[in-house]
Amino acid sequence: MDKKLERSNADKVFRRLTNQIKPLGFKRTKPTFWVREREHLVQFIHIHKYTFGPFFRIHTCVRPLNSSLKFVALFGPIEQELNAAAKFEYTEEPSSVEDCALAISQFISTFSEEWYSTLGTSTALLSSESVLDTQEKMSLRESLDGKVNTSNIERTRVLLKIA
Numbered sequence: 001m002d003k004k005l006e007r008s009n010a011d012k013v014f015r016r017l018t019n020q021i022k023p024l025g026f027k028r029t030k031p032t033f034w035v036r037e038r039e040h041l042v043q044f045i046h047i048h049k050y051t052f053g054p055f056f057r058i059h060t061c062v063r064p065l066n067s068s069l070k071f072v073a074l075f076g077p078i079e080q081e082l083n084a085a086a087k088f089e090y091t092e093e094p095s096s097v098e099d100c101a102l103a104i105s106q107f108i109s110t111f112s113e114e115w116y117s118t119l120g121t122s123t124a125l126l127s128s129e130s131v132l133d134t135q136e137k138m139s140l141r142e143s144l145d146g147k148v149n150t151s152n153i154e155r156t157r158v159l160l161k162i163a
Contacts, residue, residue, distance in 0.1 A: 001054060001092050009090055009097050010049045013056075016101035021045075021108055029161035033072075040065055040143040041125075042160055043116055045108055046074060056088040058104065060112040062120050063160070064136055066143035066152045072159050075131045076120070082111040 001009075018028040026034040026045065035044040046059040061076035063069075079086040086107055090100040118124065125132050125140055132140065142148065156162075 005092055006054050009054065009092065010056075012097045013090060013101045013104070014047070016098060017047075017104050020101060020105035024109065024113065026108075033160060035160050035162055037065065037162060040122060040140060041120075042156060042162065043120065044160060045112060046072075047104070054090045056100075056104065058086070058088065058107060058112075060108075060115050060120075062116070062125065062131070063156060064125075064132070064140040064143055065156050066139045066148050067136060067156050068139055068149070068152050069136070070155065070159075073136075075133075075136060077115060077131070079107060079111070082115055083107065086111070 014028070014031070018026075018034065021034060025036040027036065029035045032047050032049070033044055034047075035042060037043075042063045042065055044061050044063070046061055048057040048059065049055070050057065058079040059074045059076060060079075060082065061074050063073070063075065079088070088100055088104050088107070090096045119129070119131070122140060122144060124130065126137055130137060139152065
């Protein structure tokens with residue numbers, strides 16, 4: 001497939017996906033980020049389009065709203081960790097663009113949502129099995145204890161373009 005068409009179709013997948021996961025509360029805030037805020041956390045999906053072809057990798061991520069990190073870290077599983085059979089690709093056919101967007105939407109609705117409700121909770125994120133590092137756990141713990149740093153919250157919202 002021609003690279004220009006490949007990029008155009010990837011953008012079409014993203015536009016369709018945006019409408020499909022809107023009912024879950026996700027908003028597209030950056031070209032490859034869909035975000036929703038949940039009390040002390042920001043849950044987000046980052047989709048990486050591979051350069052070698054019309055394929056995507058999905059990151060199901062979480063960030064404490066009170067995080068002091070000055071960059072967006074991808075704390076959370078990739079699609080293969082949630083479902084080994086997950087595969088997201090498209091061709092030049094319009095129907096394949098729609099099918100790909102639907103497959104990603106169904107993956108998020110099923111596997112990402114299950115992860116958020118089990119391993120992405122505040123309790124799980126503070127446990128020894130957490131995807132968060134020590135610094136991020138501390139940011140979440142401080143937030144839960146009412147010790148928030150407003151500049152950290154503002155930075156998180158700016159980094160993820162949360163209005």
